[in-house]
Amino acid sequence: MADFTLLLKSSGGFMSNVNPIGRATSEVMYGVFRLRSRGTCDPHSRLGVTCPTAQAGRGFFFCCFLPNKSSCSKIAMGLKLLRRDQVTPAGSCEPPVATLPTPALIPLQEGKTLDCPDLKDATSMSDSPPTGPPFWNSDREPWGSSLRFYTMVDHYQGLYYCTVHFQRGGKQLNFTRAVNVTAISESLRRLQTRPHAHTRPGNHFLSPQIPPAYSRAALACRATVPFVVDDPSWDVWWTVDGQTLEKLSDQRFSQSNRVLKDDHMDLTVENLLLIQDFRSDDLRRRFNCSVKNARGSESRRALLREDASLPSVELGCGLGVTLVLMLLLFVVYHVFWLELLLLYRSWFGTDERFTDEKDFDVYISYARNGEEEQFVLNTLRGVLENEFGYSVCIFDRDSLPGGTITDETLSFVARSRRLLVVVSPGYASRGSQALLELKAGLQGMALGGHLRVILVQYKPVQRQDLVRELRKAQVALALVRWQGEKSKELSSRFWKRLRVELRTMNVNDLHNKSLF
Numbered sequence: 001m002a003d004f005t006l007l008l009k010s011s012g013g014f015m016s017n018v019n020p021i022g023r024a025t026s027e028v029m030y031g032v033f034r035l036r037s038r039g040t041c042d043p044h045s046r047l048g049v050t051c052p053t054a055q056a057g058r059g060f061f062f063c064c065f066l067p068n069k070s071s072c073s074k075i076a077m078g079l080k081l082l083r084r085d086q087v088t089p090a091g092s093c094e095p096p097v098a099t100l101p102t103p104a105l106i107p108l109q110e111g112k113t114l115d116c117p118d119l120k121d122a123t124s125m126s127d128s129p130p131t132g133p134p135f136w137n138s139d140r141e142p143w144g145s146s147l148r149f150y151t152m153v154d155h156y157q158g159l160y161y162c163t164v165h166f167q168r169g170g171k172q173l174n175f176t177r178a179v180n181v182t183a184i185s186e187s188l189r190r191l192q193t194r195p196h197a198h199t200r201p202g203n204h205f206l207s208p209q210i211p212p213a214y215s216r217a218a219l220a221c222r223a224t225v226p227f228v229v230d231d232p233s234w235d236v237w238w239t240v241d242g243q244t245l246e247k248l249s250d251q252r253f254s255q256s257n258r259v260l261k262d263d264h265m266d267l268t269v270e271n272l273l274l275i276q277d278f279r280s281d282d283l284r285r286r287f288n289c290s291v292k293n294a295r296g297s298e299s300r301r302a303l304l305r306e307d308a309s310l311p312s313v314e315l316g317c318g319l320g321v322t323l324v325l326m327l328l329l330f331v332v333y334h335v336f337w338l339e340l341l342l343l344y345r346s347w348f349g350t351d352e353r354f355t356d357e358k359d360f361d362v363y364i365s366y367a368r369n370g371e372e373e374q375f376v377l378n379t380l381r382g383v384l385e386n387e388f389g390y391s392v393c394i395f396d397r398d399s400l401p402g403g404t405i406t407d408e409t410l411s412f413v414a415r416s417r418r419l420l421v422v423v424s425p426g427y428a429s430r431g432s433q434a435l436l437e438l439k440a441g442l443q444g445m446a447l448g449g450h451l452r453v454i455l456v457q458y459k460p461v462q463r464q465d466l467v468r469e470l471r472k473a474q475v476a477l478a479l480v481r482w483q484g485e486k487s488k489e490l491s492s493r494f495w496k497r498l499r500v501e502l503r504t505m506n507v508n509d510l511h512n513k514s515l516f
Contacts, residue, residue, distance in 0.1 A: 107185065122175035222269070238271060413444060418453075423456065453473060454502075
């Protein structure tokens with residue numbers, strides 16, 4: 001036969017207790033109800049539900065009312081008493097302990113023996129000595145009434161329970177205590193290590209030129225605090241001009257600590273100092289970070305520096321304007337590079353007439369047939385002589401009667417600054433005078449370097465239809481293409497490109513001529 005008490009807990013609002021005068025409360029309290037006959041229940045002011053003597057195996061029905069200011073809740077539950085041997089405990093259940101766990105610190109790779117706490121209290125409460133040594137819920141090796149750790153490792157950490165059985169008043173009672181085992185760093189390392197502090201060099205101050213409302217500075221101090229068994233207390237703090245922040249009247253300074261790393265009770269702590277509304281006067285103040293534990297203390301000073309203020313708006317605008325100008329110049333050069341080159345040469349180029357003893361600016365070599373000959377005599381010669389002012393040599397027009405063709409051809413080519421070859425399907429057939437002129441020009445260009453050969457493509461020609469000398473010349477020499485009606489205008493790219501390859505015309509030569 002046994003008496004027992006059942007505690008029913010309710011919290012806040014709807015689940016409230018009714019005090020003796022019937023007023024509902026919203027605090028966390030325990031409702032109290034006493035069982036009466038015929039299954040009725042009546043609120044009571046005591047804590048707990050007290051039931052009459054019950055026998056194992058009998059069932060009881062409990063009910064309770066939980067009212068508040070607006071409504072009332074009725075709760076009913078059944079209770080059945082079981083013997084101890086009828087209960088199946090869960091594997092993860094922890095035994096009930098009346099006190100907080102006793103801490104136990106064991107260095108890594110070292111051994112220690114744990115005793116069951118408060119065994120004297122169990123002996124004093126029992127009518128006779130305990131029935132046996134304490135029972136430990138662990139696979140560690142028992143050592144009498146103690147638990148033995150030979151070599152401490154990380155996975156040995158946790159809660160250990162010891163239970164002692166004793167008799168009192170003819171009943172068997174259980175005395176249970178918990179021990180919280182924590183691994184700490186090795187003893188030798190803790191004895192040789194002092195606390196260490198250093199400021200982070202990456203944190204620096206905003207420039208004083210920034211408006212104060214948007215200025216904020218931060219200094220981080222990182223400290224290593226070894227654990228001391230006898231006195232585990234520690235502290236990390238900032239001082240400004242030798243005073244702690246609590247003693248400063250300036251409310252702009254604040255600090256906060258946070259643990260970055262916990263290595264078996266050896267801590268790495270960061271203290272962040274925040275400065276609101278940073279001012280230029282703060283650069284001359286002394287900021288020191290200090291760390292202290294039972295083994296010693298250390299301080300480090302933060303070196304302040306002022307960031308250079310970069311005119312971001314002006315710099316961005318200047319960079320944007322520069323990029324736009326560069327893009328504009330690139331477009332202008334890409335479109336008008338021929339005109340720019342001719343303009344530059346007219347002002348700063350060297351007139352070849354004053355540096356050599358040539359008689360002609362250009363010698364024209366072409367196929368002697370109707371169409372190419374008309375193009376040379378009417379178009380090329382007319383524009384080069386009459387519009388641009390070049391001296392042109394054409395063998396059929398300038399050669400004297402009775403002379404040798406070969407000698408006069410070689411002489412004309414040698415006395416000219418440029419050899420202009422009009423490439424067409426009928427040009428340079430084997431044994432023709434045009435082939436002789438081409439060979440003479442290429443030889444003079446290769447030996448002396450005073451003669452330049454220019455290729456003008458009058459009509460498209462297949463590469464296999466060209467003689468060997470002309471195929472080689474096409475690879476290394478400038479080629480200017482005639483495009484029919486599109487090239488007849490003096491402002492077309494054909495004439496501008498041809499003038500680039502011919503002798504430089506100075507400003508005086510271009511006077512009164514619309515060549516651009």
